[in-house]
Amino acid sequence: MGLLHSLLGAVGLASAGQARTLMKRVDAADQRTAELKRAVADAREETARWKAKAGELTERVGKAEQAAERLPKVERELQQVKARDDKHVAQLAEVRDRMLRAEKAAALSQEHLTATEAKLDVVEAAIGVLDRRTRKPL
Amino acid sequence: MTPTLSIVVTGRNDGYGGDFNGRLLRTLAFNHDRLTERGVPHEIVLVEWAPPADRPQLGALVRESLPNLGSALTAYLVDPRYQEACSLNPKLSYLEFLAKNVGIRRAKGRAVLVTNTDIYLGRGVVDAMASGVIDPRTVYRATRVDVKLGADESHVHWDLLEDARNHTTYKTIQPPLYAGGSGDFILVERDSLHALRGFNEVYRLARVGIDVNFLVKAYSSGYHIADIGSPVYHTSHVGSFRTTKNVASAETAEAAWGRRGWPSRQVIYDNTDAWGLRDAPERRVDAQTTWLDFSWDAVPPLVDLRRLVLPAARVGQATLSAESV
Numbered sequence: 001m002g003l004l005h006s007l008l009g010a011v012g013l014a015s016a017g018q019a020r021t022l023m024k025r026v027d028a029a030d031q032r033t034a035e036l037k038r039a040v041a042d043a044r045e046e047t048a049r050w051k052a053k054a055g056e057l058t059e060r061v062g063k064a065e066q067a068a069e070r071l072p073k074v075e076r077e078l079q080q081v082k083a084r085d086d087k088h089v090a091q092l093a094e095v096r097d098r099m100l101r102a103e104k105a106a107a108l109s110q111e112h113l114t115a116t117e118a119k120l121d122v123v124e125a126a127i128g129v130l131d132r133r134t135r136k137p138l
Numbered sequence: 139m140t141p142t143l144s145i146v147v148t149g150r151n152d153g154y155g156g157d158f159n160g161r162l163l164r165t166l167a168f169n170h171d172r173l174t175e176r177g178v179p180h181e182i183v184l185v186e187w188a189p190p191a192d193r194p195q196l197g198a199l200v201r202e203s204l205p206n207l208g209s210a211l212t213a214y215l216v217d218p219r220y221q222e223a224c225s226l227n228p229k230l231s232y233l234e235f236l237a238k239n240v241g242i243r244r245a246k247g248r249a250v251l252v253t254n255t256d257i258y259l260g261r262g263v264v265d266a267m268a269s270g271v272i273d274p275r276t277v278y279r280a281t282r283v284d285v286k287l288g289a290d291e292s293h294v295h296w297d298l299l300e301d302a303r304n305h306t307t308y309k310t311i312q313p314p315l316y317a318g319g320s321g322d323f324i325l326v327e328r329d330s331l332h333a334l335r336g337f338n339e340v341y342r343l344a345r346v347g348i349d350v351n352f353l354v355k356a357y358s359s360g361y362h363i364a365d366i367g368s369p370v371y372h373t374s375h376v377g378s379f380r381t382t383k384n385v386a387s388a389e390t391a392e393a394a395w396g397r398r399g400w401p402s403r404q405v406i407y408d409n410t411d412a413w414g415l416r417d418a419p420e421r422r423v424d425a426q427t428t429w430l431d432f433s434w435d436a437v438p439p440l441v442d443l444r445r446l447v448l449p450a451a452r453v454g455q456a457t458l459s460a461e462s463v
Contacts, residue, residue, distance in 0.1 A: 115404070125343050129226060
């Protein structure tokens with residue numbers, strides 16, 4: 001077999017077996033090449049995705065950095081709003097307190113007014129009684 | 139012997155509300171009999187305020203008609219001149235609560251029930267009195283049930299009174315004052331009642347609302363007001379406040395009840411020490427009858443404005459609302 005192979009080899013030919021083996025190796029190489037091509041395509045896609053993601057993240061980081069730059073200002077504004085709010089709450093409490101005091105004063109005034117009206121009833125009635133008593137003997 | 143209970147009522151022989159004497163006799167007999175059955179020592183203090191000179195005295199009529207009352211009845215006849223001398227409202231013909239104060243002042247019982255001459259005591263009320271548990275500084279009130287008893291009221295008994303078919307109105311009483319028909323049932327331990335100096339003698343323009351005014355005074359003085367837990371029964375009659383308050387003419391209403399709509403829940407009083415005509419000269423007519431002669435010394439001042447005051451709020455007590463009478 002070896003001699004035959006050598007003779008065929010000397011004239012640039014190969015045996016059928018060698019040809020089949022070589023064909024198999026070529027097919028395997030083609031298959032491997034196709035797989036590698038797919039892998040390369042996948043890797044490219046993956047790279048594109050990561051790239052997009054990286055772009056997105058970069059954009060978000062940018063925004064976050066912008067927000068972080070604005071944060072002290074926002075905090076200051078927040079403090080101001082909070083201070084204003086506290087002031088309004090205090091004012092509201094004071095107004096409520098004053099209203100309660102006014103309400104009490106009004107109720108007390110009303111009570112005194114009622115008592116005064118009752119006293120006036122008595123005074124008026126007494127004047128009437130005295131008037132009648134004065135007129136009677138005359 | 140000190141009676142457990144004094145029942146103070148007032149009236150005169152003037153036919154008030156039609157057949158006044160009949161109502162008086164029926165309720166006195168009923169209440170006396172029920173209290174006697176339950177062994178409650180009691181006296182009936184009948185104050186005849188300004189009795190008409192031309193008619194028999196109520197006390198004499200009662201003794202004649204109800205001999206079994208015996209010594210339980212004490213009558214005070216108040217000189218008619220007190221009506222004119224005390225009144226601040228010439229249209230008001232009967233100073234009911236000054237009359238009741240006369241009786242309260244002179245009551246001897248450990249507890250005093252101030253009521254009216256058309257009120258039958260309920261079974262539970264008599265039971266409560268028999269138990270003898272009358273707390274000091276407590277005003278006991280009872281729901282008043284109006285009953286229609288038909289033409290014949292000669293045989294009244296508890297079964298008849300308690301039969302819901304005979305009830306016309308039933309006004310429940312609510313805390314804190316338990317007001318509503320208050321003049322029909324006010325029961326207080328005597329010394330506590332005397333400490334309050336009875337009913338308002340300063341604002342003498344009205345008859346209606348004086349009873350509620352007493353409750354406001356008691357409440358603001360820190361007294362407890364309680365429902366005794368059983369009703370009393372009232373027989374409707376011509377001219378009673380409940381039946382005629384919305385239909386009587388202004389003149390009739392003023393004569394019967396005096397000024398209406400006065401602030402009886404907002405303004406209270408502080409009677410003088412001489413409340414209840416303390417200084418009226420007393421003249422004994424007979425063993426059970428006393429005549430109170432007229433004296434200006436006994437007449438409360440015409441005007442005493444310092445004695446009209448605002449009620450105080452007390453810790454632990456609900457605030458009174460400005461409800462109308």
